[in-house]
Amino acid sequence: MAKTPISAPAPLELPGAAADLVAEATRWLAYLRSERRLSPKTLEAYTRDLRQCLAFLNEHWDAQVSIKRFAALEAGDIRAFMACRRADEIGGRSLMRALAGLRSFGRFLEREGKGKVGALSAIRAPKVGKSLPKPIQIAGAKRLADASERAGENREPWIWARDAAVMALLYGSGLRISEALGLKRRDVPLPGKGDTLIVTGKGNKTRMVPVLQNVLSLIQDYVAVCPHPLPPQGPIFVGARGGPLSPRIIQLTMERLRGALGLPDSATPHALRHSFATHLLSRGGELRAIQELLGHASLSTTQIYTGIDSERLFEVYKTAHPRA
Known part of the structure; x- marks a missing residue:
């Protein structure tokens, strides 16, 4: 499959990630910015969520996270990451956004022929209570x-x-x-x-x-x-x-x-x-x-x-x- 033509911005800082994964993550965010036209705040949140996930996996596996290793994610690894974030008192809405960002990155890797991260689709999104906006009188x-x-x-x-x-x-x-x-x-x-x-x-x-x-x-x-x-x-x-x-x-x-x-x-x-x-x-x-x-x-x-x-x-x- 031909790679998506994306200009190469400066590489991201992703502690715990191998160079090949850093390069693809950088291209993924450039794609979201130029092709999907996501807002700067969403891009910032996705970057933060991916950085936190990779740092967790690096410690969880005691090894750098390469593309091959990331593609071999298991459902238990994702659940462990989500549980770790829950322990930090992160709300369900933020966890849902993090999972959405990781799934987007997984789909990007698949389109680029880098492997399929099946575990991400196997995880059910956390429940988020509906909160109504509070209008002013x-x-x-x-x-x-x-x-x-x-x-x-x-x-x-x-x-x-x-x-x-x-x-x-x-x-x-x-x-x-x-x-x-x-x-x-x-x-x-x-x-x-x-x-x-x-x-x-x-x-x-x-x-x-x-x-x-x-x-x-x-x-x-x-x-x-x-x-x-x-x-x-x-x-x-x-x-x-x-x-x-x-x-x-x-x-x-x-x-x-x-x-x-x-x-x-x-x-x-x-x-x-x-x-x-x-x-x-x-x-x-x-x-x-x-x-x-x-x-x-x-x-x-x-x-x-x-x-x-x-x-x-x-x-x-x-x-x-x-x-x-």
């Missing part, structure tokens, strides 16, 4: 987008305006924080000049989302007072020194506001996206339309919000019904 979500709520903070007014605009965009259009901060100034219409945005989501996939006029007005208010140049091809949201705005800044802003507004710890920037979906659904929004707005590849991902809405309905029932 409508009143709280609106207050997060109010610049006047930040007036007591020891920061410049243009930063208050910027943070309010970002929060309003996350809630008003259901964007991921990376999507909001990835917007260029040319991507955002002026108030009254448009009502949609083209955003780039996971896997560099683009989609069109609606944007409210009051959100565009908040963004324009921020642009008008921002002391840094905002060229059309540059990011519309910038940090204190004029560079791209870090997601961590918005996360810290949310942490400060939680206390001031009496919001729970679950109130994060991403919770605004959950709130967007939940509030649309509770007001009659169609699940398929919400899937498109959120940029979910699968409808099953969006269906989790029906669970949230059911919880809300049952709470209403229990508190309002005379016989409850």
Whole structure:
């Protein structure tokens, strides 16, 4: 079988692995990056999981892990690795991701004619309890987008305006924080000049989302007072020194506001996206339309919000019904 044509990046650091396995692991990650277009965070997690697995196997076998040795993995070896990770109090979701990454690497080796790692497919994925996202109440979500709520903070007014605009965009259009901060100034219409945005989501996939006029007005208010140049091809949201705005800044802003507004710890920037979906659904929004707005590849991902809405309905029932 012909090898997949992949450019050769710098070799990975994989203690306990032989040179041939390091070379194939490096090519595998390059393939995931260039062909599968996985996100940097997923690639980082897969690299970490593979490094931990190989370090464990190196100690488990007391020998370097070569391609031949890795292909001869037995189910007991994988179970021992998973048990070791469990002992470190790693959750089921992280274990499931680690197993998915190792299976992906095994399939890559098989396609490249390096042997079949049958043990990986024989292991059942760990059970993961379903946890529903925790949306923010409508009143709280609106207050997060109010610049006047930040007036007591020891920061410049243009930063208050910027943070309010970002929060309003996350809630008003259901964007991921990376999507909001990835917007260029040319991507955002002026108030009254448009009502949609083209955003780039996971896997560099683009989609069109609606944007409210009051959100565009908040963004324009921020642009008008921002002391840094905002060229059309540059990011519309910038940090204190004029560079791209870090997601961590918005996360810290949310942490400060939680206390001031009496919001729970679950109130994060991403919770605004959950709130967007939940509030649309509770007001009659169609699940398929919400899937498109959120940029979910699968409808099953969006269906989790029906669970949230059911919880809300049952709470209403229990508190309002005379016989409850």
